[in-house]
Amino acid sequence: MMTELEKYKKVEAEDVTFWYRAATVGAFPEDGGACVKYKDLQIAVFNFTRRGEWYACQNLCPHKMQMILSRGMIGSTGEEPKVACPFHKKTFSLKTGKNINGDTCDITTYPVKIEEGFVYIGFNEVF
């Protein structure tokens, strides 16, 4: 199962080599998330309407290795945007992927951009 986790490699905005066109903006619920499949990866994408921001992270919750984070509730703690796993309410920063409860490991986040009504997720791939 650890190899599953290792598939998700952090991508900083400046390192993006490939923008994957995932779906239309309307496919993602307001102030909520949905799951995108890219190759053998599952990426949770969040439409944080309240803040006018978009976030993406691995769909895999590292606590019990469940493909679930896209169904989690989003919100904030202080200024930090976060998502809570539906299973055991482990929370992760949507900006950095850091586990906020401090009792499980961090998750990988991905850059997101919106262009002409489409949602793109950024990957760094060597072709």
Next chain:
Amino acid sequence: MKKIVVIGNGMVGYKFCEKLRAAEGNEIFDVTVFGEEPWPAYDRVHLSSYFSGANADTLMMAPRSWYHEHDIDLRTNELIIKIDRIGKTVHSHTGNSIAYDFLILATGSGAFVPTISGVDKKGVFVYRTLEDLDAIIAYGQKVKSAAVMGGGLLGLEAAKAVYDMGLKTHVVEFAPRLMPRQLDENAAALLKSKIEDLGIGVHLSKNTREISGNGKLTGLEFADGTKLDVEMLVISAGIKPRDELARDCQLETNVRGGIVINEFMQTTDPSIYAIGEAAAYKELVYGLVAPGYEMATQVVNQLVGKEVKPFMGFDMSTKLKLIGVEVGSFGDPFGDIEPCKSIVFEDKVKGLYKRINISKDGKKLLGGILIGDTSAYNMLLQMVQNHMPLPPEPEDLILGSRGGKEPSGAGIAALPEGAQICSCENITKSDICKAITEGGIEDISALKSCTKAGAGCGGCVPMVQDLLNHELKNLGKKVKNVICEHFDYTRQELLDIIKIKEIKSYNRLLDEVGHGDGCEKCKPAVASILASTWNELVVKQDTIQDTNDRYLANIQKGGSYSVVPRIPGGEITPDKIIVIGQVAKKYGLYTKITGGQRIDLFGARVDQLPDIWEELIDAGFESGHAYGKSLRTVKSCVGSTWCRFGVQDAVSYAIRVEERYRGLRSPHKLKGAVSGCTRECAEAQSKDFGIIATEKGWNLYVCGNGGSKPQHAQLLINDIDSETCIKYIDRFLMFYIKTAEPLNRTATWLNKLEGGLDYLRDVVVNDCLGIGEELEREMDFMVDTYACEWKEVVNNPVLRAKFKHFVNTEENDPAMAFQPLRGQKIPVEWHGQ
């Protein structure tokens, strides 16, 4: 090693062991305890709770393992039959002999049974031990009426127990008034009328001459020629100290019973002590637990060589709730010990009687009596015990406590540091304050377990709570329970805001009265309030719902969901069972019967949910709301339609109740049950609301739950008809929904509710807040606007489209995997990081 033998393992005998093993220097003692009952010491003070469902284990003072861990040799079921004072040895009925250096007689007391002809008839019981209670409960199943002989404290306690069993109850008292030792004539008359209001017969000045019946009791005959027809008699006319062992070995005993002791609890043999109800100090036997504990402590202190103050007698003040009536009697209740003046306040409409006796010089409080409202008891008792100065207008003590808005902590602040708050455990004000200020304790349950205050009779708990609030306030700590960092309001305040401002969306509420972007705490809490107020479809705001409410199903390991169709009252036709089976087979679902008499179908993918529900709805099913913080099921037994014992049609009523409250969103899940007779096969007393059939209608119990901290439901009202029962459940549920904190079940809510069950009954039954009709209207609105959520989703393509795993492909979650088990499937075990 010195050998201590304790004869008797009752509350006081146990307390001796506990205090001894907690004392410094106790290691030199080898302790053996003999108890004649089969089980270790239990709480006799709360014996009547055995009738409302407490079991022997919850009444235990400490489990058997405790004695083992504390190196105490506990021998239950073993009766000591002889004390050999010269050989310093005791002999048990099984032939064991054991030597002692110190002997502690904690033999307690038995029931006093007057010599009346016919007392040996079948159906005559005493009220003293768990075995007595088991016998009373068993016999009570077969009869409809019972009398309790004795109108004192114990007698009324027994009457409550019999009354709770659903029997027509009578109290027979020799004296011309109830509780003659604690109450004056007016107070006793008020208590009598309150008890009679419940339908209990009270017969005073009755000298029972004969217990009549041929082998089995059928009635009582009194000296004045009158008769009372009853089928059962419970004698609770006082106690008789168990002093026979002492008498047999020539220790001095009192003429009216009791082993004579001096101010150091020593009998006439200095190596033998007597404590508790077996002992008589200055010709007085103390039939309360607190003096017994005090005696136990005294002996322990002597044995370990601690400083000892001689026992000077003990205050017999008492506060308790008798058959739902609060009664308090403190200090010198009658004012006949020294010259005094009395202030009396009586309100017959509200059923209040308060009397305080004040010293002739007007400076000291000597004692008094409280009926109907004992909220001032602890404070008044403290004033008596600590000789505190009276306020300039002493009548304020009994009149001002309710109306005036003076801070309740003021009285507490005035108490001296050494004031005893918990008399059972001898805990002082400074003990409690230290735990709060130095121990950092912030809630009452932690405070109770840390200091042991309130662990005995529990009478001091309100005062401990007041002290806690007062100290926390002094420390500048906030006591308000706001729901999270995004709203500075309690759930109840948010509910009022939502209602008054007619707010229907989470975002608008956050914009108007909150800050930040919300979180996983406030979103579902507000979603629940919105649903409880406006009853709109929860999936309209799907991203503020917990995942179960978002997908209207219960998430399980691996990310699949389970489906539970509603089966009201647990009644289902063969055709419908077949449909469930067919659906399960078609979608490859694991099936299991739930605890709430329904069938759970596990292992559905999120995209399968609407298809499954379409088929279930076509067959006439609707959502079971197993996923919601809402009404789950109303469980039922088969009731009078089939069962030879049933007295009401439990299934029909359960269906009616379940259909009324289906889909009702609340702070936490709600469960109900209806039993068709007192055998209670539906386990209604473990539910948020439980209805038990009686010959005359229904008994309504509220605020029970199973789970990690099981709690029995308590009787709200008895013998009501079906319409009234629904009316009260309407009010009860709505009141809970409107005032509870998030994720507090009704039991937790009640435990925190100021005034407890009595207050709840006042609100629901007596409508003391005048909101009864409003609550009913609000419930009617919920009932009228109910719609099956799944039906809406199945018929709405936009909502239906949300049920898929990926947004960019029709593929299913490749990570979801199952394995076989006993011919069905289960998810593969999940892995931690």
